[in-house]
Amino acid sequence: MNHSPTPDRGNTNEQQAKGRALRLHAYGGPEALKVDHVSSPEPGPGEVLVSIKAAAVNGIDWKIREGHLRERFKLTLPATLGIEMAGVVIRTGYDVTNVKPGDRVMAALGGVGAYTDFLVIDAEKLVLTPAGLSDVQAAAIPVAAMTAWHVIQAADFDLSGKRVLIQGAAGGVGGFAVQFAKMAGATVYATASTTSLQHVRALGADDVIDYRQQTLENLADQIDLVVDLVGGVVLDQCWDLLAPGGLLVSIAAPDVIARAPLGRRGVFLSNKPDTARLASIAQQVAAGTLRSTIAEVISLGDLPLAIERNRTGHPPGKIVADLTLK
Ligand SMILES: NC(=O)c1ccc[n+]([C@@H]2O[C@H](COP(=O)([O-])OP(=O)(O)OC[C@H]3O[C@@H](n4cnc5c(N)ncnc54)[C@H](OP(=O)(O)O)[C@@H]3O)[C@@H](O)[C@H]2O)c1
The missing domain is CATH 3.40.50.720 (NAD(P)-binding Rossmann-like Domain)
Incomplete structure (x- = not known):
């Protein structure tokens, strides 16, 4: 399998993307989550490297963290948590036609890995973020x-x-x-x-x-x-x-x-991917005909305690990590 991006769809001379990732090191409480420095793989055919700007907290985060879902999500630890995000396309792999470098995108991952600066994801999971939405607003919508x-x-x-x-x-x-x-x-x-x-x-x-x-x-x-x-x-x-x-x-x-x-x-019922519907919903939120509520905006380093607040109680709406906050 060729994992090199094609010259006309991305810049092959880019350095390997390195950034932070909030990773689960052992099943347990908030202390099991640590910010590590990791390298991202290059996007393969049909894949996209995204610079993540925001990622939202979900109830599943603490359930995975505590090991309740270890049969359903067979993770190799340490594993990066987070199931939805918004960001910007950095590079595209071969055969990607729906997005290009510089596009703002949002997605539900259909798995874990969103609490990180750089993510390689299947292009078909991405939806273009409407101009009227910030990355924090977009990250709160998919799931x-x-x-x-x-x-x-x-x-x-x-x-x-x-x-x-x-x-x-x-x-x-x-x-x-x-x-x-x-x-x-x-x-x-x-x-x-x-x-x-x-x-x-x-x-x-x-x-x-x-x-x-x-x-x-x-x-x-x-x-x-x-x-x-x-x-x-x-x-x-x-x-x-x-x-x-x-x-x-x-x-x-x-x-x-x-x-x-x-x-x-x-x-x-389990959530199912539907990018056409997600695009339509994001447009409605951008237009103000549908309300999306942000409970809190936090940094990547604040995520372990925010994930715990999702378990114990939080203000109405979604907690979102703004990865541009240091
Ligand atoms: N199956 C799937 O695909 C799927 C997808 C997404 C989420 N989920 C699960 O669905 C659940 C909800 O997700 P979410 O993202 O909406 O979580 P959330 O943002 O944490 O909201 C849960 C809400 O439940 C309310 N609540 C707590 N105890 C209650 C009670 N006794 N009676 C009525 N309301 C109560 C809380 O509101 P107050 O502040 O008013 O107490 C809280 O806002 C979580 O368990 C999550 O893991 C499943």
């Missing part, structure tokens, strides 16, 4: 927005006029899910903690429920689509809320089918 899109699409019935409950609406996925459910014509019920209620209302939810103060019993047998972004006990309390024919979609509990009581329908 949360696409997952929320798929969750709302998972309903096998028209959502117009139906009741949708979004559990965990203040988070990265929840913020987009509220908006997509409203766009589909649903009446949206959403749960959030006290300090996030106003944020979720502002996203368009019709009824925002403080999960620390209120119960959901008055919604029994009324919800057509439950979107579970929390799992555990929260998920189990939702079965009685489903209306006849209703569906529960979880992204947080892979065992949702096994947990479903007789006669109730539940499915687990």
